[in-house]
Amino acid sequence: MKIDQILAGFIPGGRGQDGLRLAVLLARQTGARLTVGHVHVPAWPTPGPGRIDAEWRTYVAEQAAHTLEQARNAMADVRDVPVEYVSAAHRGSGRGLVQLAGRIGADVVVVGSAPGGGRGRIRIGSTADQLLHTSPVPVALAPRGYGEERPPGIERLTVAYRRDPASDEAVRQAFALAARTGASLRLITIVLSGGRPAKVEEEMLGRLRERVAADLEEISRRHGDVQVEVNVLEGRNVATALSRIDCEDSILICASSETGPLRRVFLGDTSLKIIRSAPCPVMMLPRNPPKKSGSAGKHEKP
Structure with a gap:
C-alpha cells in the first residue's frame, strides 16, 4: 500500500481533532506528507441583488480561513510531519473531499466519526457516507474520542x-x-x-x-x-x-x-x-x- 500523501478532512470540534490525530499517526509512521482540508459551502451559482452576493462570498471565505486556523492551532504540537492547509467549495463535504483528494494526489482520506455515536466507536454521517461510496482511494475513519486518547502509534x-x-x-x-x-x-x-x-x-x-x-x-x-x-x-x-x-x-x-x-x-x-x-x-x-x-x-x- 502506497501512502505518500494523506488528506485529513477537518471541521471544528472533536471529530475534526479525532481525524487529525489518526492522520498524524499514519503520516508519522509512513513518512507521508499531510494535507488538512476543509470543504465549505460554495458561493451562490448566480449573482444576488446588490452587494449580497459579494458579502456572502466574503463571509464564506472568512469562515473557511477561520476553520483552517483552528486546524493549525490543533496541530501546533506536531513538528515532525510536513503539513499543508487547503479549503475547497462543494455542496457535499464527502464529495468535496474526494475531489480534493484527486487534486492533491492523496493516497488515503482520513475523517472522524459523526456526532452522536458512542465513545470509542464510529458513527457514519453524511460526509463519511459519501466517501465510503465514492472514494477511489482508501478511507480511514477515527472513532469518537480518538484525538483525546492520543495513542503513541x-x-x-x-x-x-x-x-x-x-x-x-x-x-x-x-x-x-x-x-x-x-x-x-x-x-x-x-x-x-x-x-x-x-x-x-x-x-x-x-x-x-x-x-x-x-x-x-x-x-x-x-x-x-x-x-x-x-x-x-x-x-x-x-x-x-x-x-x-x-x-x-x-x-x-x-x-x-x-x-x-x-x-x-x-x-x-x-x-x-x-x-x-x-x-x-x-x-x-x-x-x-x-x-x-x-x-x-x-x-x-x-
Whole structure:
C-alpha cells in the first residue's frame, strides 16, 4: 500500500481533532506528507441583488480561513510531519473531499466519526457516507474520542478476512503497509453463530481455522517476513465477535464489497457492521480491478 500523501478532512470540534490525530499517526509512521482540508459551502451559482452576493462570498471565505486556523492551532504540537492547509467549495463535504483528494494526489482520506455515536466507536454521517461510496482511494475513519486518547502509534494492522479476491488484495496491501510502518499484522475472520448444534458448530470452526491458516501461510510466503497472528472470532453478531480481541493501538483494514464498482470504496452489509462495531480506527479499501494473468493477483476476479 502506497501512502505518500494523506488528506485529513477537518471541521471544528472533536471529530475534526479525532481525524487529525489518526492522520498524524499514519503520516508519522509512513513518512507521508499531510494535507488538512476543509470543504465549505460554495458561493451562490448566480449573482444576488446588490452587494449580497459579494458579502456572502466574503463571509464564506472568512469562515473557511477561520476553520483552517483552528486546524493549525490543533496541530501546533506536531513538528515532525510536513503539513499543508487547503479549503475547497462543494455542496457535499464527502464529495468535496474526494475531489480534493484527486487534486492533491492523496493516497488515503482520513475523517472522524459523526456526532452522536458512542465513545470509542464510529458513527457514519453524511460526509463519511459519501466517501465510503465514492472514494477511489482508501478511507480511514477515527472513532469518537480518538484525538483525546492520543495513542503513541499504530502498533498492529488487523485485516478482516473473508477468503475472496478483494480480501486477498487487502492482505497484500496490509503486508506492504506493515513492512513500511513496522507494525505487526493480524488476520481475523468473523464467524456468526447460527444456533447450530455445538458439535456441528465446532467442526465448522475447526475447518475454517485450518483453511484460514493455510491461506495466510501461502500469502506470507509471497509477501515477505512480517509477524502474523491469526484469529477466528465467533459471536452471534459482529459486535460480539470483535469484542473478543484487543484492538488497542490497532487499525482495522477492510476490503470493499465485490458487488461495488471498480476503483471505488463500496460498503457491504458486513463491512458496515464492522465499522459500527470496531473499537479502533477502520480503513476501507477501494475495490481494485483484477490483476493480469500471471501476476501475484492472478486469482482475483471482478
